[in-house]
Amino acid sequence: MIELVTNMERAERKETEVSEIENRGYVNPGVLVSTDWVANHLNDPQVRIVESNEDPLLYPSGHIPGAVEVDWTRDLNDPVRRDYLGKEGFQALMRRIGVTKDTTVVFYGDKNNWWATYAYWVFQLFGHDKAKIVDGGRIKWLNEGRPLTKDVPSYPPSDYVAAERDDKRIRAFRDQVLEHTNAKKPMIDVRSPAEYSGEKLHMPDYPNEGALRGGHIPGAKSVPWAKAINPDNGTFKSADELRALYEQEAGLKPGDDVVVYCRIGERSSHTWFVLTHLLGYKQVRNYDGSWTEWGNLVGVPIER
């Protein structure tokens, strides 16, 4: 009887959580899954759960059972050039973690999923669109008292054949950003207000943040990335709240061609995810060169 009640409660909670995400008004609610959904798919062979963090000690300290780690530095970057991995590298990664074309990759991580959305964005450069984000990320899973393990799973290698990386749709380079700002098209700077103003680079005893100049790209509006998150549980805010943030406050319109940036492109991938998937914007590109490139470029315009 006790077990029956527990299962019923669990089922009701699952229904509530699913409908809760769907009821937030997102254009593409299916791109998010709840922690309950994850708990119910831990052994689903069609699902690969991927943890992607900023902190390299987190995954080894404990992770969702069955989850593999995709490390931004070791797995997603070219070891020599400042660029992402190419087709061969991505193919090798997908084969190593046992992902096929039909596998749904479910990302979660620390810092309100900012690294998870970064990994998600890189996966989209190769067109692996069977991908989702765990709403609330690692901290929500932990706060709900769900299990963690230190066991690193091993999956049979797949025969994944990767597509060529497509940098045109969702990635912006410096020359394109220069054209974008000259054309006075909308941009969102997702860094902190002190980074946006350039104040941080002038603070005494403050470490240089990898840029010689402080400020922001002319015309960019400041919307710090974490404003898209409910601070109490790490979940994404509702579509109405997000529209108030990006449209009423920052002036974006759904048909806009938008470039987002931060310091190295990681926080802005989170905003790219929100605008693209939760609000349904069709033309959003992440400028991953971001301030560490723009703030060092000779002759480009800077606003303070």
Added chain:
Amino acid sequence: MAVPEKLTQTLDLLGSVPDRTERIQLLIDIAGRFEEVPPRLAQRPFPEEAQVPACESEAYVFPEPRPDGTLDFHFAVENPQGISAKAMAVILDDTLSGAPLEQVAEVPTDIVYKVFGRELSMGKSMGLMGMVGMVANLAKKRVEGTA
């Protein structure tokens, strides 16, 4: 300027563990020894001037003078997932508390790469380097008599 002896020993120890997985486990164990700044020294909300610049884990450093004129270093890490920051805090406390201030003031920030390896994200390395830099700066101010 000589590097504090305990720091040298710790860096040598970590350097003797070339396997990344073993080193990470060692650092996780070290982070498990983290103890937050005692309430007699600081309580929430912690003062802004004690916050480590560039550290996304919201780390704070609090110096406490010893009778011999050196400093103990206490820390708070507000991000519950900030394991690396906690490991760094334990290492800095273990190796620099009570060390000659002139030596602490000269500790280079790039020791974070000797502790964690080169495979750190830019943001993470800057935050950890900020912790080292803040400790060194507190020692420097003490030496100069400005703190």
